[in-house]
Amino acid sequence: MSPVLPAFDPGDPSWRRPPVTAKELRTDAILAAVLFVGALLSLMLYQVAGVYEDPAPMWVSLIWAVLITLPLAWRRRWPNIAAVVVSAAFIGGGELRVPELLICNITLFMALYAVGAWVDNRRTALLVRCGIIAAMLAWLVLAMFRQTTDPDALEGFSRVGMFSPLVAFLMIQILTNLLYFGGAYYFGDRSYASARQQALLEYRTEELERERERTAGQAVALERVRIARELHDVVAHHVSVMGVQAGAARTVLDSDPRAARDALANVELGARTAIDELQKLLHTLRENDQADAASLSASTLGLGAIATLAADSTASGLPTTLEVVGTPTEVTGLVSLSIYRIAQEALTNARKYAGSAATADVRLRYLDGAVEIEVSNTGTVPSKPRAGGLGHIGMRERIDALGGTLELGPRPRGGYLVRARVPLGRPVDSAADADSHGASDAGASDAGASSERPPSDASTPRSTR
Template identity: 50%
Template sequence: MTESSSARRWRETPGDTDREWVRREPERREYARDVVLAAILLGATALSVLLSQSAGFYEHPAPIWISALYVVVCTAPLALRRRWPEAVAVVVGVVFALAQILSVSETLFANISLFIALYSVGAWGRHRARATIVRVVIVIGMFVWLFAALVAHTSDPGSFANIPRDGAISPIVAIGLLQIVTNLLYFGGAFYFGDRAWAAARERSALVARTAELAAEREINAQRAVSLERVRIARDLHDIVAHHVSVMGVQAGAARRVVDSDPEGAAASLRSIESSARTAVAELHRMLTTLRDDEHPGGDAPSTRGLEQLSTLVGDTREAGVTILSRTIGTERPVPPTVGATLYRIAQEAITNTIKHAGPGAEIDLRLRYLDDAVELELGDTGTGSAVAAPGIGTGEGHGHLGMRERVDAVGGTIQIGPRARGGYLVRARIPTGEAE
């Protein structure tokens, strides 16, 4: 079976989706949240600078105007972190490094701002190759700056003068390893969480697209179901009209033969013809009304007829002058509507075929059996069967036989159609109904 385009898109590899999918532009509420975040970080960073200067972390701290400029430039760009994530990350990274070089008395919120900037590149960078390059360049630059600072500290004899040297590892090596591990965790976390946010957004987008496709497919399937229902209704229309026309033909022939010898009998046949014609027109009108109804194509159509109407069908057949014997075997019980409608239409089609092809004087024997887990309809006649059948009728190739087989197959039943050994024709349909309650 050929896989649908929607299924192929759903099963694409992440790499293929990365090349094709571009994250949407931020919404206004997301910009508003970023502005609030930047304002909070600006205030917190300003407070941290004041506290750090008061604590005397640096012997010669940067002038206040440099610290104020640092506070603004390090945090304000985060308000645009979703719109231009790469540019924001570069600005914050440069300011972070300059702050260390210029001895700005603040490191806590500088690290937080840089982490958010790097995370935003991974989460919102719409050009993935550029996003990766920007982050790698920033990380490499930070590690170069870290190694340079470590080398500078180790070159200064007074840097480790007050540190005890009786540990298992050299203090210089220990400090260097701690700095490297800390930075690896820091930048690795920014990389990982940013990429995971991007992947989660991509999966949500695919899920939304798949949901929309499924909704469209459901709509198409609903329209297809309506079309199939209309086909079924049209087939029912054929059965109904064919049955009534066949009955009218038999009645007209009977009236013609007795019009001189038995005027009352001829009048009765004509009244029966009139009744059958009106019934056929009424059925036709109801069917066409149903077919025109786009919202309820399967409404109050004659296809809802079931086993309860078999007696009416038998009565109409008798009025047409055809001898028919009807028997019900077993305990009657309610059956599913689809089963009842199918058996009714099979009986109607079989009677119509008998009237058309069985020859004059043919008798019909209709038996309805209620079994434990099924209902069986058997309809035989004493006519000449396939010998006088229209082409294809006797071999099951006619449209009527095909329609009966399709109906029975649709409800999981079986059907036998063919001439009987003792003469005549037989139709036997068996449809499961489940265990009797």
């Protein structure tokens, strides 16, 4: 099971440590009990060693042992209270001459450490620790003053000279206490910072995992869209041609059987071609799970096949001319396939919607740093976009992937125009990106039909990216 993560980024200043767990509370309780037993043993040993000539009564020492150790059982749940109680017991034990000098130093260090490690309000943690340290240092100074002013105290240290053995001893006491309290303060802060860093690492790891899952899902969705686009282009084109030829065969079946046979032969040829392309597409998908858009074409279709496409369009009843402008330039397989599919979709739409008397012109232009395909047709334009069409969506997706521009819409002099330009070897500038993305958003409402029509007041083809 994954760890419980904070509800917000641990880098936020309002981050709080996770609540103390039951296991941690049990550990603290066991630790406090062990220290209590250790304090009792230490009391007896120091009592026998005679550390004080007139030590505190045993019942006082027992109460002191409870106050100096057992509050550590709540050092993570209520660290401030535990530290204050332990500190007060420490000073009280010194004033009452409780014969114990080992366990009390350990418990005071742990109590100060817990404040730095577990108090989420860092200002409170600072004030509590500074208050305890100031009280301890003040008590130390008072004790040193009493020792230096008592002729009978510290008899083993000479008081002669500016830097006497007594002064050296007192300075050792001061340095020891500074290191003691400074260590408790520092390590407490480091523990809190370490816990925060660990929480931040877990948070970032979980974020990366969610992002990885999101990216994987998006990759699957994009792959499905790409496959669907290829299937649409293959099926829509060939089925459209087959429909036109079948309709022509039905019309002339009685009056011109030979023409009907030719039309049915074209239907058969179109069906075989469609099946062949679909089989190649499926074979490519089975062979390579990482197939790119060019390989998903399942064929060698590209710029070289546009002439055949124009000829097939003419044979299907839409007289189509092809003009190549400029010197042919080598392009990638993806660019070549995309341009072919755009021309194919444009001619398919023209056959379906322009009318029986329509004609089409295809112009393939090799420009400086770009290649452009333009398909225009005469005839009628649907007054309303067809709901559910995917043709224009597919064209836009292909052009977006290549960083090109797409223009489509009714022509002022009649008919319809599709023009796609793809840059070769250099990115489109940012201004063009911004303009084209805006135009794409504006045209989203009519992107659902394969023969969408721009708003009725449009006099020129729209540009989108």
